Amino acid sequence: MRDISMAVDAMTLDAQIAARLRGLRQTQALSLVELAERSGVSKAMISKIERVESSPTATVLGRLAAGLGVPLAQLLAEDAPTPQRLRPQAAQEVWSDPGVGYLRRQVAPHDAQTGIELVEIVLPAGAQVRYPPWSGKPYRQRLWLVAGALQVDYGDERFDLATGDCLDFGVDRPLLFQVQGGADCRYLLVSSAA
Structure with missing residues (x-):
């Protein structure tokens, strides 16, 4: 029954x-x-996504968001009209990349007043996700690695993160997130207007 519910949610x-x-x-x-x-x-892929004939991957969504000049979250969740004091886990949208199994939980949606959002991401062992630089309004991100090991390429800079590490970066350069080791990787991402 859970599989059917997840399929309907997807x-x-x-x-x-x-x-x-x-x-x-x-x-x-x-x-x-x-x-x-x-x-x-x-053009064909964009058309298929808009007609709900194809589920986009994280990389494709990132490219579309960059091309539109909007944060990725804007394609996945609506701005919160007013900040919510309590947002139960059941109310948090979860999106899964059909290609690599990347899971993205919108813990706190983009707040139009503060420009802040909070996202939990789980990348399976061996996964990698690439994003181009954003063409729109720049914003900053802070990544806190909760579990696993992660390599982040921010333009020509490379960062090897271990559990507990925190990385501050922007979206003005190409990004590559690549899981290191044989375990899944879990991290929290806080984004804010620059």
Whole structure:
């Protein structure tokens, strides 16, 4: 029964991603071709995502967000209209990358007033995720590694993180997150306006 519930949740989230992507693209008056050129994602793939015919990977979502100049969270969750004092785990959106098994839990959605959001990420052993530099308003991120070992390439800088380490970086350079060792990696990511 749990598998069916998770499948329904994934379908619902794919539909929400499709609507947000289409809405952001239309708000910026971008054609599919223009977004494809900006993001490096094919016109056909963007169209499939917008029609909920394909589940995007974390890398594809990152490229689309960068091409639109918005934080990745804006494709995955709505801004919180007002800060919530308590946000139960059951109310936190979870998205899974169909390619590498990356799990992303939106612990606290982007707050329009403060520009802060909180995300929990689990990367399976051996996984890697690449993101291009963002073209929009820059923002900062702080990553706190809760479990595992993680290599982060921030442009031409490389950081090897162990459990408990914290890394501060921006989204102005290409990023690569790569799990090291044979265990899954779990980290918390706090993003804020620069």
